[in-house]
Amino acid sequence: xxxxxxxxxxxxxxxxxxxxxxxxxxxxxxxxxxxxxxxxxxxxxxxxxxxxxxxxxxxxxxxxxxxxxxxxxxxxxxxxxxxxxxxxxxxxxxxxxxxxxxxxxxxxxxxxxxxxxxxxxxxxxxxxxxxxxxxxxxxxxxxxxxxxxxxxxxxxxxxxxxxxxxxxxxxxxxxxxxxxxxxxxxxxxxxxxxxxxxxxxxxxxxxxxxxxxxxxxxxxxxxxxxxxxxxxxxxxxxxxxxxxxxxxxxxxxxxxxxxxxxxxxxxxxxxxxxxxxxxxxxxxxxxxxxxxxxxxxxxxxxxxxxxxxxxxxxxxxxxxxxxxxxxxxxxxxxxxxxxxxxxxxxxxxxxxxxxxxxxxxxxxxxxxxxxxxxxxxxxxxxxxxxxxxxxxxxxxxxxxxxxxxxxxxxxxxxxxxxxxxxxxxxxxxxxxxxxxxxxxxxxxxxxxxxxxxxxxxxxxxxxxxxxxxxxxxxxxxxxxxxxxxxxxxxxxxxxxxxxxxxxxxxxxxxxxxxxxxxxxxxxxxxxxxxxxxxxxxxxxxxxxxxxxxxxxxxxxxxxxxxxxxxxxxxxxxxxxxxxxxxxxxxxxxxxxxxxxxxxxxxxxxxxxxxxxxxxxxxxxxxxxxxxxxxxxxxxxxxxxx
Numbered sequence: 001x002x003x004x005x006x007x008x009x010x011x012x013x014x015x016x017x018x019x020x021x022x023x024x025x026x027x028x029x030x031x032x033x034x035x036x037x038x039x040x041x042x043x044x045x046x047x048x049x050x051x052x053x054x055x056x057x058x059x060x061x062x063x064x065x066x067x068x069x070x071x072x073x074x075x076x077x078x079x080x081x082x083x084x085x086x087x088x089x090x091x092x093x094x095x096x097x098x099x100x101x102x103x104x105x106x107x108x109x110x111x112x113x114x115x116x117x118x119x120x121x122x123x124x125x126x127x128x129x130x131x132x133x134x135x136x137x138x139x140x141x142x143x144x145x146x147x148x149x150x151x152x153x154x155x156x157x158x159x160x161x162x163x164x165x166x167x168x169x170x171x172x173x174x175x176x177x178x179x180x181x182x183x184x185x186x187x188x189x190x191x192x193x194x195x196x197x198x199x200x201x202x203x204x205x206x207x208x209x210x211x212x213x214x215x216x217x218x219x220x221x222x223x224x225x226x227x228x229x230x231x232x233x234x235x236x237x238x239x240x241x242x243x244x245x246x247x248x249x250x251x252x253x254x255x256x257x258x259x260x261x262x263x264x265x266x267x268x269x270x271x272x273x274x275x276x277x278x279x280x281x282x283x284x285x286x287x288x289x290x291x292x293x294x295x296x297x298x299x300x301x302x303x304x305x306x307x308x309x310x311x312x313x314x315x316x317x318x319x320x321x322x323x324x325x326x327x328x329x330x331x332x333x334x335x336x337x338x339x340x341x342x343x344x345x346x347x348x349x350x351x352x353x354x355x356x357x358x359x360x361x362x363x364x365x366x367x368x369x370x371x372x373x374x375x376x377x378x379x380x381x382x383x384x385x386x387x388x389x390x391x392x393x394x395x396x397x398x399x400x401x402x403x404x405x406x407x408x409x410x411x412x413x414x415x416x417x418x419x420x421x422x423x424x425x426x427x428x429x430x431x432x433x434x435x436x437x438x439x440x441x442x443x444x445x446x447x448x449x450x451x452x453x454x455x456x457x458x459x460x461x462x463x464x465x466x467x468x469x470x471x472x473x474x475x476x477x478x479x480x481x482x483x484x485x486x487x488x489x490x491x492x493x494x495x496x497x498x499x500x501x502x503x504x505x506x507x508x509x510x511x512x513x514x515x516x517x518x519x520x521x522x523x524x525x526x527x528x529x530x531x532x533x534x535x536x537x538x539x540x541x542x543x544x545x546x547x548x549x550x551x552x553x554x555x556x557x558x559x560x561x562x563x564x565x566x567x568x569x570x571x572x573x574x575x576x577x578x579x580x581x582x583x584x585x586x587x588x589x590x591x592x593x594x595x596x597x598x599x600x601x602x603x604x605x606x607x608x609x610x611x612x613x614x615x616x617x618x619x620x621x622x623x624x625x626x627x628x629x630x631x632x633x634x635x636x637x638x639x640x641x
Contacts, residue, residue, distance in 0.1 A: 018058060018061045018263075019058075019307070021057065021061075022054040022055075022057045022058045022061070022307060022311065023054060023311050023314065023315075025053055025054055025057045026050035026051060026053050026054030026057075026308075026311040026312070026314075026315060027050060027315055028050075028053075029046075029049050029050045029052075029053035029054075030046050030047060030049065030050035030315045030319070031046075032046075032049075033045060033046025033047075033049040033050065034046045034560070038560065038561075040559070043316070043319065043559060044316070047312045047313075047315050047316040047319075048312055050311055050312055050315045051308040051309055051310075051311045051312025051313075051315075052308055054307060054308050054311035054312075055304040055305055055307055055308025055309075055311070056304070056308075058303075058304045058307045058308070059300060059301065059304035073262070073264050073267050074256075074267065074271075074281075074284055076256075076281055076282070076283050076284055077110070077114060077282070077283040077284075078283065078284060078285075078286070079106075079107040079110045079111055079255070079283050079284065079285040080103055080106050080107045080110065080285065080286070081103065081260075081285075081286040081287075081288060082100055082103045082104060082107070082130075082134070082137075082285065082286065082287050082288060082289070083099050083100050083103060083288050083289075084288045084289040089133045089136070089164075090133070090136055090137060090140065090164075091104070091137065092104050092105070092136075092137045092140040092141050092144065093137075093140055093192070096144065100137075101137075101141070104134075104137040104138060104140075104141045105141045105144070105145065107138060107141070107285055108138050108141035108142045108145060108147075109145070110283070111138060111142075111231070111255060111283070112142065112147060112230070112231065114282050114283055118226075118231070118232075118252035118253060119222065119226050119232040119234065119250060119251045119252050120231065120232065120233055120234065120251060120252065120253055120254065120255050120282070121154070121234050121236050121244075121247060121248065121251045121253070121254040121255070121274070121279050122134055122135035122138070122233050122234065122235050122236070122254075122255050122257060123235075123236055123237065123238040123244075123254055123255075123256065123257065123270075123274070124237075124238060124256070124257045124258065124287075125238055125256065125258060125262060125266050125267055125269075125270040126238075126239075126262075126266065127237065127239070129257055129258065129259055129287060130257050130287035130289055131235060131236075131237070131257040132155070132160055132161050132235050133287070133289075134255075134257045134285055134287060135151060135161070135233045135234075135235035136151065136161060136164065136235075138233060138255075138285075139151040139198055139231075139233050140192055140198060142230070142231055143192050143196050143197070143198045144192060144193070144196055147230040147231060148228065148229045148230045148231075149198060149199075149229065149230060149231050149232075149233065150198075150199045150200075150201070150225050150226075150229045150231070150232045150233070151198060151199070151200045151201075151233050151235070152173065152200075152201045152222075152232065152233065152234040152235065153172070153173065153200075153201065153202050153203040153235055154173065154203070154213075154234045154235055154236035154243065154244070154247045155203055155235060155236060155237055155243075156173060156174050156203045156204060156206060156207055156210065156212075156213070156243055157206055157207070157208055157210075157237075157243070158203075158206060159172075159202065159203035159204070159206050161202075161203070161235050162202035162203045162204075165188065165190055165200060165202075167188040167190065167200070167202070168188075168202065169202045169203060169204060169205065169206075170202070170204050170205045171185050171186045171204060172186050172201060172202035172203050172204030172205075173186065173201055173202065173203050173204050173213070173218065174203065174204030174205055174206075174207055174212060175204045175205070176201070176204070176217055176218060176221055177204075177212045177213050177215045177217055177218045178212060178215070178217075179215075179217055183221045183224065183225070186201055186202075186204070186221075187199055187200065187201050188200045188201070188202065199225070199229075209242075210242030210243030210244070210245070210246065211242045211246075213242070213243050213246035213247060214242070214245075214246045218246065218250070219249075219250055222250050223250075233255075234247055234251060238270050238273065238274070244277065245277060247279075248274065248277025248278055248279040249277060249278055249279075251277075251278070251279040252279065253279055253280055253281065253282040254274045254279045254280065254281045254282065255281070255282065255283055255284070255285060256270070256271075256281050256283070256284040256285070257284070257285050257287050258284050258285070258286055258287065259286070259287060260286055260288060319559065320559065323559045323560070323562070323563045326563050326567060327562070327563055327566050327567075327581070327585070328581065330563075330566045330567045330570045331566070331570075331581045331584070333570045333571070334570055334573075334574070334575055335573075335574040335575075336574065336575060336576070336577040337443055337445055337465065337574050337575070337576060337577065338443050338446070338576075338577055339443070339445060339446055339449070339462075339463065339576030339577055339578050340446065341446065341449060341450065341453070341459070341460065344422075344440075344442050344446050344447070344450055345450075347437075347440045347441075347442065348422045348423060348437065348440060348442070348450065367619075367620040367621055367622055367623045368418075368419050368420060368427075368454075368455060368620060368623075370454075370455060370456055370457030370458075370623045370624040370625040370628075371457050371623070371625040372453075372457045372459075373457050373458055373459070373625070373628075375459045376403060377402065377403055377404075378400050378401065378402055378403060378458055378459075379400075379401045379403065379461055379587075380398060380399065380400050380401070380458050380459065380460050380461050380462075381398075381399045381401075381460075381461065381462050381463065381464065381587070382396070382397075382398055382399075382445075382448070382449055382452060382460045382462070382463040382464075383395065383396075383397040383398075383399065383463070383464050383546065384396055384397075384434065384445060384448060384463060384464070384465045384466070385465075385466055385467070385468075385470075385471055385542075386434055386465060386466070386467050387467075387468070390434070390444075390467065391432075391434055391435040391444070392415070392431045392432060392434055392435070393415055393430070393431035393433070393434040393448060394415060394431065394515065395412075395415075395471075395514070395542050396412070396413040396414075396415060396430065396431065396448070396452070397410060397411065397412050397413070397542060397543065397546055398410070398411040398413060398452060398456065398458065398460070399411075400458060402632065406632065407599060407600055408599055408600070409599075409600040409601075409602055409628075409631060409632075410543055410546070410547065410599055410600070410601050410602070411456070411601075411602045411604070412539035412540070412542055412543045412601070412603075413430060413452065413455075413539075413604065414430075414535045414536060414539055414604065414606065414618050415429065415430065415431035415535065416429050416430075416431070416535050416616070416617055416618045417429065417430045417455070417604070417606065417617075417618050417620065418430075418609070418611075418617035418618060418619045418620075419451055419454070419455045419620075420451065420454060420455075421433060421447075421451065422437070422447060422450040422451055422454065423436075423437035423439075423440065423442070423447055427611075429617060430448070430451055430452070430455070433447045433448040433450075433451045434447075434448050435447075445463045445465055445576065448463075449463060455620070455624060456624040456628075457624055457625050457628075458624075458628075462575070462576050462578065462579045462583075462587075463575070463576050464573050464574070464575050465573060465574045465575070466572055466573040466574070468511055469572075470571075470572040470573050471507065471510070471511050471572075472506075472507030472508050472510075472511050473507060473568075473569070473571070473572040474507070474549060474569060474572045474573070475505070475506065475507035475510045475511075475545070475549065476506060476507040477565060477568040477569055477572070478548075478549055478552035478553060478565070479504075479552060480504040480505055480506055480507075480510075481504070481505055481510050481544075481545050481548040481549065481552075482502050482503070482504055482505070482548065483498060483502070483503050483505045483509070483510065483513055483544075484501065484502040484503075485498055485500060485501070485521070486500065486521070487500050487521040487522050487523050488500050488521065488522040489519055489520065489521045489522075489530065490519075490520050490522075490527070491512065491516040491517075491518050491519050491520065493516075493517075493518060494512040494513075494515050494516040494517070494518075495508075495512050496509070496512035496513060496516045496519065497512075498513070500522075510545050513541055513545070514538060514541045514542045514545055515538070516533070516538070517533065517538070518533070519533050535618065536603070536606070539603075543601055547599060550599075553565070562585075600631050602627055602628070602631060604620060604622075604624070604627065605620065605621045605622045605627070606618040606619060606620055606621060607619050607621050
């Protein structure tokens with residue numbers, strides 16, 4: 001068992017108060033920087049500011065009493081320096097000719113010149129600095145040199161040195177103090193070599209009651225052995241409480257065991273305490289194995305810069321991690337809906353004889369089904385707004401992002417578009433597909449995606465579904481959208497009322513605007529129905545609002561904005577269960593690289609028709625692949641004659 005751990009206490013050094021306070025000051029500066037520069041690049045600047053402030057604080061602390069080589073902190077004789085010996089804590093025993101053993105022999109000789117016939121405490125200014133190892137090796141070196149040395153383990157709370165010799169920890173100093181053992185019974189005699197013996201008094205059974213050493217039995221025993229010894233070395237912790245108070249009163253001085261460098265305040269505190277006990281330091285021994293900051297001998301400016309850089313990285317990584325946790329928690333609360341197009345395809349095959357379009361205008365059947373586009377050519381997101389019942393789609397917008405990097409396309413599909421229902425293989429309004437196909441176990445968004453794919457030829461990768469309340473929440477979360485009208489408008493059924501000019505509309509106002517079917521405007525003091533209000537006009541309004549929402553999302557310029565927006569939108573919509581958080585954030589962040597002024601908006605050519613049952617519907621007059629070919633001639637599939 002080792003007398004002292006030779007390994008540095010890294011955690012304790014990292015958590016030293018100057019480092020903790022420097023990081024705290026850096027965090028405050030970082031927070032202030034975030035308020036000054038509330039952008040993504042500003043976050044990096046704020047982190048740099050925090051690092052600079054932390055570096056300046058640490059440099060100021062160093063200049064007023066920071067970590068320095070011990071030779072510059074103490075006006076005391078040096079007994080030399082002991083090299084690091086990780087293989088053995090007792091080189092004077094195991095390898096007397098080693099460099100460490102020779103260093104201890106020189107130190108013992110210098111110690112004898114300073115303290116012959118005196119009782120010395122051997123202590124470090126903090127735990128783990130090698131005082132126990134030094135006391136052991138100095139005593140062995142003095143014994144080998146023919147001196148009468150006595151070694152005492154004064155650390156009665158731990159007794160590490162007592163366990164080292166394997167001669168038992170009890171009876172020892174504690175039992176001697178309590179009168180339960182004589183000096184002879186409490187002593188051991190360690191064999192150093194064939195001719196040398198080292199008397200040793202172990203600590204005894206560990207106790208936290210250091211006051212036991214104040215008893216006269218201890219003082220009498222120490223005085224007795226001191227008269228017969230050349231040197232008495234007492235291993236004791238400098239923070240030993242009442243125990244060191246008692247031992248200090250018996251000692252004539254203290255030999256300090258120190259690392260290569262330490263801070264001035266720690267040394268001064270230890271020196272002042274030892275002087276107050278009557279055991280002032282007489283010299284110091286440098287232990288190279290003691291925990292010394294690796295940068296202790298670096299230039300203070302370089303050291304402060306390193307700490308500043310570490311602080312900047314710490315606050316930036318911590319800030320990113322905090323926002324990441326908040327986003328993850330928000331993401332977990334988003335409602336998911338099952339979405340499996342492949343499984344739905346297997347359950348709902350197209351009829352062999354195609355779609356029955358009897359009763360419609362010529363060419364309608366061909367326009368209702370587009371040539372499928374290659375899935376890898378596009379990434380598509382279907383945005384669906386449902387009515388209050390949740391079974392009819394009031395808003396159906398397909399956003400198509402080309403993999404080639406070309407500008408994206410937005411297609412607003414009229415809710416009354418007459419297409420095939422994949423569940424029944426009969427014609428119907430496309431918005432009815434949101435009801436799903438319960439008999440096949442297919443959710444509404446999946447069925448609607450199938451209908452959209454059948455009509456457009458574009459595979460739907462993901463979808464987002466919101467209701468009226470969710471639509472309002474989304475608009476409010478991005479700070480509203482701008483709606484411009486020439487005259488005051490209203491629609492009592494949709495609860496719409498807007499003044500003339502441009503209004504930063506709330507979520508409720510934007511919802512009323514996109515849903516209004518009977519929009520009226522006030523012209524020359526009279527209310528009149530606004531010309532041209534139809535499903536296609538409503539589609540245009542929906543696109544306008546969605547594009548503005550995209551525009552606001554593209555302006556998210558900081559982690560804080562992103563976190564706040566994601567958190568605010570958590571309950572506003574549902575998404576497919578195949579959309580991962582990384583994909584969603586990537587899609588959201590990709591909006592920043594899109595010039596929304598160049599966003600292509602495809603209008604589906606339709607004709608008003610009446611079905612056999614007298615229902616008014618919108619029938620496509622041109623297949624979607626042909627419409628897409630006008631925008632992306634290189635990507636759209638081509639028809640063969």
